[in-house]
Amino acid sequence: MQETCGDFWRMCWEVNTCTIVMMTKLEERTRIKCDQYWPTSRGHPESYGPVTVTLTDIQQLATYCIRTLHLQRTGNSERREIRQFQFTAWPDHGVPDHPAPFLQFLRRVHAMNPPEAGPLVVHCSAGVGRTGCFIVIDSMLERMKHEDTVDIYGHVTCLRAQRNYMVQ
Missing domain, CATH: 3.90.190.10 (Protein tyrosine phosphatase superfamily)
Incomplete structure (x- = not known):
């Protein structure tokens, strides 16, 4: 727009x-x-x-x-x-x-x-599909550096509470 x-x-x-x-x-x-x-x-x-x-x-x-x-x-x-x-x-x-x-x-x-x-x-x-994937992948790679764990489902759920349909 x-x-x-x-x-x-x-x-x-x-x-x-x-x-x-x-x-x-x-x-x-x-x-x-x-x-x-x-x-x-x-x-x-x-x-x-x-x-x-x-x-x-x-x-x-x-x-x-x-x-x-x-x-x-x-x-x-x-x-x-x-x-x-x-x-x-x-x-x-x-x-x-x-x-x-x-x-x-x-x-x-x-x-x-x-x-x-x-x-x-x-x-x-749309700000949800590829954007959401970028954010989740980036966040999980950072989390692995600091905590040596990943929680993709939990992170996507958290993001979807803030932005509907995040990660299609």
């Missing part, structure tokens, strides 16, 4: 997000899955409500893309950098062919997220 792009960028600014994880393509099977909320061309800023966004770099890899964006809020001289990681090898209503590319993607997301950053922003088309 193009009309919510300004709200999206304002949220990213307010919570000091440095990393956006996009788990969908803009279009899949001829259906629009996500509106483009960043500028198309490098070095050409676009305003989204109170935030001006400039695309400064694109790194295209086999299963994902990393975009570097600079944000500036209207009336504020501070500039912030945000990286958007777009995973493109997870089809809508499907699963990736192999887990390795996704796990490499997840490691790269964390390796490039600054320690002082606010929360990750994770989205797909």
